[in-house]
Amino acid sequence: xxxxxxxxxxxxxxxxxxxxxxxxxxxxxxxxxxxxxxxxxxxxxxxxxxxxxxxxxxxxxxxxxxxxxxxxxxxxxxxxxxxxxxxxxxxxxxxxxxxxxxxxxxxxxxxxxxxxxxxxxxxxxxxxxxxxxxxxxxxxxxxxxxxxxxxxxxxxxxxxxxxxxxxxxxxxxxxxxxxxxxxxxxxxxxxxxxxxxxxxxxxxxxxxxxxxxxxxxxxxxxxxxxxxxxxxx
Numbered sequence: 001x002x003x004x005x006x007x008x009x010x011x012x013x014x015x016x017x018x019x020x021x022x023x024x025x026x027x028x029x030x031x032x033x034x035x036x037x038x039x040x041x042x043x044x045x046x047x048x049x050x051x052x053x054x055x056x057x058x059x060x061x062x063x064x065x066x067x068x069x070x071x072x073x074x075x076x077x078x079x080x081x082x083x084x085x086x087x088x089x090x091x092x093x094x095x096x097x098x099x100x101x102x103x104x105x106x107x108x109x110x111x112x113x114x115x116x117x118x119x120x121x122x123x124x125x126x127x128x129x130x131x132x133x134x135x136x137x138x139x140x141x142x143x144x145x146x147x148x149x150x151x152x153x154x155x156x157x158x159x160x161x162x163x164x165x166x167x168x169x170x171x172x173x174x175x176x177x178x179x180x181x182x183x184x185x186x187x188x189x190x191x192x193x194x195x196x197x198x199x200x201x202x203x204x205x206x207x208x209x210x211x212x213x214x215x216x217x218x219x220x221x222x223x224x225x226x227x228x229x230x231x232x233x
Contacts, residue, residue, distance in 0.1 A: 001026045001154055001185055002047070007055035009042040009209075016042040018209040019055065024154065029176070029186045031200035031217065033193055039209035040189040041082055044156045047187075048072060048079045059154070074102050078152035082159045082189075084143040088132025092123050095131050095142055099149030109149070116145035119175065137168040144175065148184075155179065156187045161195065173199050197221045 002024040009017040017039040024030045034040050046053030049069040057065045064072055087095050096116065100109045117124040120141040126134060131142055140160055147155055160176065161169040173195050180186055180199075190196040197203060200217040205226070213226060220226060 001060060002187070003056075003058040004043075004047060005056040005058075007043065007046050007053050007057065009039070009046050009051055009053045016209055017046065017053070020206070020209070020211050022204050022211065022214070024185060024187050026153075026185055027180070027183065028201045029180045029188065029199060031196040031203040032187060032189045032206060033191075033196060033203055033220075034206040035191070038206045040206055041158055042209070043206070044079060044158055044187065044189055048077065048156065050079070070102065073150050073152070076151070076153035077156075078147045078150050078154070079156040080140075080143045080147045080158060080160065082162060084136075084139045086131040086134070086139050086142050086146070089130060091130055092127050092134070092142055095146050096149055099146035102150055112149055112151070116148055119178065120145055136163050137165070137172065140164065140172060141175070144179075148179070152184070154185045154187065156189070158189045159191065160188065161190060161192045169195060193227060194221070 005021045006019040007017060008015065008019050020043055032040050032043065042051065045051040047057055049067060049072050056063065059075060059077055064075065087098065096113050097109065103109055117127065122138055123141055123145060126138060131139065134142065157176065160172050164172060169192060176186060176188065177199050188196060188200065197217045197220055202215065203217050203220050204211055205213040
């Protein structure tokens with residue numbers, strides 16, 4: 001579904017990503033692991049068109065590197081940013097409708113709102129509440145539901161467990177696994193190594209802007225030296 005070859009990202013003189021190459025097959029949950037500043041966010045931002053990047057990005061068999069971010073969304077590529085970035089002064093319902101801004105099927109939008117309020121029941125309870133008053137875990141659920149409102153075939157999640165209590169982290173990954181069961185392909189950026197590897201099919205390890213290792217999730221889980229070397233845990 002997604003093929004990234006030789007992707008590089010610079011911020012002025014800083015080279016944040018160095019010719020990274022990854023692939024994601026349809027139906028997979030692929031984890032992108034690495035410490036702070038490793039280049040994880042730069043990689044998915046380059047894929048989404050949120051930052052300028054050199055290299056090749058092929059999605060569903062078509063090169064998309066020259067497309068604007070909104071056109072990539074229309075093609076089925078969506079991302080939930082690190083830190084959630086919900087619209088704090090809008091209600092839960094308004095945030096969800098904004099997630100469907102590229103769509104014109106009004107009935108379908110309504111059906112999807114019901115679908116994701118069903119997946120995240122607490123959001124139904126908070127439907128008319130301002131997003132800025134939600135807890136961190138509730139905001140993350142809203143960010144994921146909002147991204148799903150564009151009906152992506154590939155969803156990229158940037159640090160979905162960031163700042164959440166351990167109990168909520170486990171719950172969040174259960175929700176992510178349910179999306180996978182429904183046919184959504186996922187690329188998940190995560191620092192919580194064990195939770196990510198527990199749910200992923202494959203994983204890439206990135207450090208200092210370079211992809212250092214790739215393999216099946218169970219193989220990486222069974223290699224403590226690799227995890228300690230690149231992930232510090």
